[in-house]
Amino acid sequence: MNRSYLIILFIFQFFLPVLILSQTVNNEDNIKIFNDGYRKHAMINNGKPELGKKLFAGNRALCSQCHTVDGSNNLAGPDLSAAGDKFSRADLIFSVINPSANIMTGFSLLTVTTKDNEVFSGTVKESSETKLVIAGAGNVRHQIPKEKIKKQLTSELSMMPPNLHLSLTKDEFTNLIAYLESLKSKDSMNLNKNGSPLEIKKLERPISTEIFFGKNIDLEKPVWFGEHPSLPDIFLVLEKSRARISLIKKSPAGKETKNTFVELRKEVYVTNDEGLLGLAFHPDFTKNRKYYFMHEVKDGTRRGMVVGEREANKDLIIDSGKPTRKILDFDVATQFHHGGCLEFGPDGYLYVGVGDGGPQEDPHGHAQNLKSFSGKILRIDVNSSNDSMLYKIPNDNPFINHPKLKVHHEIFAYGFRQPWRFSFDSKNGDLWVGDVGQNRFEEISIVRSGENHGWNVFEGFELFSTEYMQKKKEIQYTLPVVSFHRKHGVSITGGYVLNSHPDHHKSFNGVYICADYQSKRIWGIKHKDRKLNMIREIGVSPDRVVSFGRDSRGGVYTVGYDRGNIYKLNFKETIFK
Secondary structure: OOHHHHHHHHHHHHHHHHHHHHHHOOOHHHHHHHHHHHHHHHHHOOOOHHHHHHHHHOOOOOHHHOOOOOOOOOOOOOOOOOHHHHOOHHHHHHHHHOOOOOOOOOOOOEEEEEOOOOEEEEEEEEEOOOEEEEEOHHHOEEEEEHHHEEEEEEOOOOOOOOOHHHHOOHHHHHHHHHHHHHOOOOOOOOOOOOOOOOOOOEOOOOOEEEEEEOOOOOOOOEEEEEEOOOOOOEEEEEEOOOOEEEEEEEOOOOOEEEEEEEEOOOOOOOOOOOOEEEEEEOOOHHHHOEEEEEEEEEEOOEEEEEEEEEEEOOOOOOEOOOOOEEEEEEEOOOOOOOOOOEEEOOOOOEEEEEOOOOOOOOOOOHHHOOOOOOOEEEEEEOOOOOOOOOOEOOOOOOOOOOOOOOOOOOEEEEOOOOEEEEEEOOOOOOEEEEEOOOOOEEEEEEEOOOOEOOOOOEEOOEEOOOOOOOOOOOOOEOOOOEEEEOOOOOOEEEEEEOOOOOOEOHHHOOOEEEEEOOOOEEEEEEEEOOEEEEEEEEEEOOOOEEEEEEOOOOOEEEEEOOOOOEEEEEEOOOOOO
16 A cells, blocks of 8 residues: 555545535634634533543544654654643633644644655654654654755644544534643652742732833734844844844834834745844944844755844944855754854853754754754854854863864853753843753753753753763753743743842842743742742733843843734832742
8 A cells, every 4th residue: 555545545534524514614704703612612611521532532633643642752743741731721722723823843844855756744753964754644754865855845834734623513622622631740759849849929919011012013923122232212123034123113102113124034044933033232233333143044955053243334223234244054953943042241252042953852962962053052252253264262162172073162051952042140140041841841040161951861850861861970960940840831931130120129139030932921030059049920921922122221021922012021019029
C-alpha cells in the first residue's frame, strides 16, 4: 500500500464527516453562528471529563492522532498532559475552535519538497546536519536527507483541520473541553519549594493597566517597545510580521500618530514563528546614530539568524537608508527557539540572546555545546572590528582562553532554552534573564559570566535529561532564582527591576517585574543572593504579554501581542508586601 493511498484513506475515514458537515455551514457567517453556540455551551456547562476522555482517544475527535497526554510529546502535536494547568477553559475552547489562531511555538506545519518532487508535511521532530524528521497526523514519520531537500515552507495554519469540533454535538464538545481542563501535572516532592513555589500570593490591591498606545493606530504583532533614546515622549515599536520599526507619539489632545522609522521586509524572513525580534540602540546613539536589530533569514534550505547594524539620519527620526551591516550571521537548526533579545550592558558591550534552535527538548544538546551559538547569551564589542569580523571579542569573555578548538569565544553564558527577554538592573548591573521552559517550568535567572544554566540537563530545579550531562566535577549548573509551575504560566516574558520612581510605591524599589505570555499574569520578585526571597502576583494584563518596555522616567509598559496595544502599568496605589 503506497503512501498516497494511505493519505487518501486517512482523509476519507476521519475527515469526511467534517467535510460533509461543513457543506451545511459553508460561509463565514454560518460558521461563526455555529462556533458561538459551541463556545457558549461549553462555558456555561461543566461537562463530563470521563466521557471527554473517550472522545479524545476515539476516531471522531481525532485528538489522540496528534496529541499525547502522558508527557512523552512524541506525536505531531504538543503534549497536553498539563493542559488544565496551562490554559483556562476559555483558552481551551478558543484553541479547539480556532486551531490556527495561536499555534504553539515549535508546532507550525512544515511542508518539505524534495528534489524528486516528493512532498511531505508535518511538524519538526528532529533536525541535524544530515537529516530532517517530521511527524504527520497519526504519527506518520518522514525522515528526509538534508541533501535531497529542494524547498521548505512553514505554514501559518495548524495541522489540526478547522471546524473539526462540528463533528461533535455541543454536549460532546463540552465533555472534551472538561477532559482537557482536568489534565494537570503532578507536583514533584523533590521541588525546591522556595525557588519553585506551589502557590503564589496575590496582592490585595493589584496594579492597574491602561492603554497607552493602540486606540488610534494599528500595531500588528508588536514584540518590542521603548522610548526614543534622544527624543522625549517619542516612542518606537517593533512589529514582528511587518518587519518594521515605527515611531509613535501622542498629541497634547491624546491623538496617536505612527510613522515608519525603517522597513526591513526585504531582509527579514517572516512566518508564524519567525520575523523581526529584537532592537537595541547604541549607548552613544545621539552621536553615532547606530542601532541594532535581530531577525531570521532563510535561503533555500538554510535557516539563520542575523544581528544587523544600521544608522539613523541626522535628525534621528528615520533610518538613513544606508545598507545593513551584518554583525552576526549564523545557522540555526529549525524555525523556532531563536531568542531575539539585544541589550547593551553597563560595560558598553552588546549582549545577544539565542535560543536552542529546536526541535523540542533540544535533542542534539545545542545549549550545552560551546561550539554552537544556540542556547547562549553572547557578548561582543561592536565599537571595534578586526580583519574577519565587524566586532571584537572582549578580552574578559569567559571562554576566550578555552583549551578546546572551535569554541565560540563570543559566549558569555550558556545552557538556555529560549532566553526571550532579558535586562540589566540599572543600580547594580545584574543581568536578569527570562528563559522559556519545555514541559513543566519557566525560569527567571540572574546570569553571570561563564555560567552554565543547565538546559537541557535541568528544567527549573529538576533533572530533565542526563544525555548531555557533563561528567567533569568542575562543571557546575547554576539554578534559577525562581521557576514557575505550569499552573502559573507556560511562556515567561522577562521584564525589569524597578527602582525609585514618583509613580511607584517605595515598596517596589528593587522588585523585578516579569509576566507570563499565555496566562497574562504579572509577577514581582525579590531575591537575596540569587535565591527567592518574595514573590507576588501583582496583576493581570488585558492581553498576552510578549515584552516589556520603559520610558526615560522609569515608567513600565507591557506589549500586548494579540490586540496590538501598549499598556502602561500603574504602581502608585499598590503596595508590594
